[in-house]
Amino acid sequence: MLFLSRRAALTAVSIVALSLAGCTSGPAPENKTDVADIGPAGWLAQLADGSDGRDWPAFGRTYGEQHYSPLDQVNAETVKRLGLAWSFDLPAGNPATGPIEIDGVIYFASGYSVARALDVRTGKLLWSYDPKAPEAAGHKLRQGWGSRGIAYWNGKVYIGTQDGRLIAIDAKTGKPVWSTMTMGKDDLRFISGPPRAFDGMVVIGNGGADEAAIRGYATAYDAETGQQKWRFYTVPGNPADGFENKAMEMAAETWSGDWWKYGGGGTVWNAITYDKESDTIYLGTGNGSPWNRKIRSEGKGDNLFLCSIVAVNAKTGAYKWHYQINPGESWDYNAAMDMQLADLSIDGKPRKVLMTAPKNGFFYVIDRTNGKLISAKPFVTTTWAKSIDLKTGRPVEEPNIRYEDGPVTFKPSPAGAHSWTPMAFSPKHGLVYIPAIDLQVTYDDTGITRENWKRKPGMALDYGVNANVQPSPGAKVLSYLVAWDPVTQKEAWRLPTPGHFNGGVMATGGGLVFQGHPDSSFTAYDAKTGGTLWNFDAKAPVVAPPITYSVDGKQYVTVIAGMGTSAGLFGPLLQQFGIDYRAQSRRVLTFVLDGKATLPAKVPYKPQAVDDPDFKPNAAAAKAGEDIFNVRCAVCHGGGAIAGGTAPDLRTSGAILSPEAITSIVQDGALVPNGMPRFEELSAEDRENIRQYLRTRSDDLRKGRP
Known part of the structure; x- marks a missing residue:
């Protein structure tokens, strides 16, 4: 997270870059699943990437986090008939969250993890549960904005809260089943990313490394009881205390000085992916704490496992392999953006891959069986590195990129070339659709040294370096929807999108790509060409990821409208859209073919200064x-x-x-x-x-x- 001086803020923006019941029976999915695992109605089978798409039971729909559904009732020909079936108004609070759907019920957690269940057919509220997270959070409330998502397993939904709890809720009644604290009560951590449920367990990480001396970790809990199963730390602690495992002992060799006093960082605040075939959990880790490696590690070492993809055994949490996106991280180029699994044919050979588009602007294709880099190419303008060396897997950095010789300006910014809003992969079209950002940053640590830097207390933003994020001079387009071929590592098409921050993406078997934008548009694009096929005025910004599913033979599309999480922090770049915290609408929007519902007119907003006749400049x-x-x-x-x-x-x-x-x-x-x-x-x-x-x-x- 970073903030600019007033002068910079007036020309750019101060930001956080962060840098959260059984179903009806149906046809057996093509993907084979053991009968013992399916359950009475087959909800578990829906988590397989090859499932029929009847439900959307996880943040990315399936274990592979592809944000893709094979449903095709809504397609390039019929999408023009797509209309609003119903809407459900939400109170003030973060609405930028990913819902799930199982057996005709939509579950989501908005605001500070207030969970709700809605009937798909009517939009009727079935239940709500408020964990009262702000009242419990204390200083943790100073960063983060509430939940980005929700998880489901065997009749229970799971939410993570700002104050650090993981709570299981009965999906039928909305009553809590169990609750466990995932961190120390007074730790300056918080949860904003969605939990992930897999194989009878729920895994969750946390954030906070931008504001406090945090050592990152992810923890897995028994989905039925809440009992802790394992915890994997992403950076080493004080060697005098001993190391938890050989991985931490190995990682400690890449750090220098008394790094543990600074926390280290590497939080797993967003991206977690499960590979059922190999029983592996992939953890996407965050930036260093503080950002400036000169302070936290005497300017030395790769600092494992910062900005890395770490593979661990799903049952035990034991280390398998890692790939580090940015060795010696110094820019908040964290690797916590969504990671998607796919089986691709590369150079004529089938490869099991993990794909990710992290903040640093390169698109990575990695062998998910061993962590070896297959390819990496920039999907936006990148001026911090010439390339990624395929032999070493390391970036070929430009001179002075670590601001060792004074201020340096480059792209992308720590807002990311891609932020937390998920991309989508269509196995049908072989393309990945990325919500991309195009901003630049100037880094300068003049006058800041290891000796004179001291972290501000109370979760204040302090990175050990000054970071000024702004549009490039003369830039008129600040974000894009990029269609990317992961096999050829080439762009298929690119569309400019409104503002600097665009919404999460969903691809479908109907040849469509859905995405929302801060100008209140919710759009369906042609997956092959990028042509606009349908557009809906949501009367509110749309940055949350959409979902689609089938109930009673009808395909529905649901998205939650309203500005929230880090998307809303770029005030100077968003004021053109007239978004106000108090006045904006926040709604669950659900669409179906030939839907006839309508929305009230949007009330235009322009900020009006409070009347202050006694004001005197000082x-x-x-x-x-x-x-x-x-x-x-x-x-x-x-x-x-x-x-x-x-x-x-x-x-x-x-x-x-x-x-x-x-x-x-x-x-x-x-x-x-x-x-x-x-x-x-x-x-x-x-x-x-x-x-x-x-x-x-x-x-x-x-x-x-x-």
């Missing part, structure tokens, strides 16, 4: 307040105090007129249940300086200044 106080805001508040309220829909735009808030109101909110925690954390350590002077900064930004808005 540049020194405003600058002091801006410095605090950038490391404490901008993560939700946006760079330059220009919000993008994830949290209220404070330039328009009456609370900034009253010292008492600010104290009640910031110090006393009056809005904790709404997701606004306490910052009790801030002094009265700090709070007043923040208030002066926000009043100054409100005055800028009032007078038309950027």
Whole structure:
């Protein structure tokens, strides 16, 4: 995560780059599954990549995380008849989350992991369960935005919460079955990524390495009881305490200094994939903590297993192999973006592969049986490395890319060439469809040394390097939908998409690719050509990944509309779309052929500065307040105090007129249940300086200044 100076924020953006019942019987799927594993209705068989697509029982539909369904009732010819079947309004909170569907019931967790079940046929709410995560989170509430997804296993749905719990819920009743804490109560970690369920277990990671001294890990639990089965740490701890396994002993040889005091990083905050055939779990790991390797590891070593794909035994968590995307990570180029499994013919030979498009801009095809790199090519403009050496698997880096000789500017940015919104792979067309981002970054650690850097307490954003993210000069297109051939490593087609951040992708057997956008469009494209075949005005931004499934012989498409998670942090780049935290709609939208439902008109929004007749400029106080805001508040309220829909735009808030109101909110925690954390350590002077900064930004808005 990173934030810019006010000047940079006004021309670009301050961001977080992060950098979460049985079914009806039907025809036997083509994929063969042991009868003992199928269960009475076959829900387990739906998790196989070759299944018939009747349900969507996992975040990526299947174990292989392809975000593909073979259903073809909605196709290139019929999609023009696709209409809204029903909508379901949601309260304020994060709606950018991936739902699942089993046996005619949609399950999802929005806001701070509030789980709900809806009837597909009617849109009726069947139950809801609120874990009250904000109230339990304490300082963990200061980062993260709630759940990005949900999991299912044998009649139970699973949610991870901001405060670190993994909770199993009865899918029929909505009542909790068990709950376990996946981290220390006072650890400065949080959960935002979706759990994954497999083979009677549930696995979950966590985030927090951008803000605290975190050592990454993933943990597997018994799906029926919540008992811990195994835990795999992704970076080594203090050698004096001994190593958990040979993998950690090996990894420690790639670190220098007293790295464990800095945490190390490598959190498994998003990407987890299960390979049933080899009984392997693949973990996608995050950036270093802090980002700057000069601080955390004396500027030395590969720092395993940062920014890596790590394969472990699914039953025991024992290390199998790893492939490191960015050795010696120094840029938040984490490898936590979705990883998809496929069987491809490469050079005339069948290969079992893992495919991923991480933040660094290269598309990787890796042999998933042994971790050997097959190919890697850039799918966006990349200027940090010339190429990836296929013999060593290592990037051929450009000079000064580690900012050892002063500031350096390159692409992509730590916002990623690809963020958490998932890509999709169509086995029918042999293409991967990637929601790509095109921004640049300038890194500069001038004046920051291992000796003088000290992490700010209380989950503040502090990377050990200044990072300024912005569009390239003169750039008019900041994001794309890229269709990529993983065999030839060539682009099939590319479409510009609105804004800098585009939504999760789904591909179907009907020859369609579905994707939403921050301008409120939800679109179906021709999978072969990229031509637009259907478009729906969702009356709200759409960044969540869509799903499709079949009930009573009808194919449905569901997506959740509304701005949330890291997508909403680029306030300056989103203001053209008029997205407001308070005014925007958040809805579950479900479509079917010949659907006739409609949505209320969207109320146009333009931010209006709060009336502040007593305002008096104070540049020194405003600058002091801006410095605090950038490391404490901008993560939700946006760079330059220009919000993008994830949290209220404070330039328009009456609370900034009253010292008492600010104290009640910031110090006393009056809005904790709404997701606004306490910052009790801030002094009265700090709070007043923040208030002066926000009043100054409100005055800028009032007078038309950027």
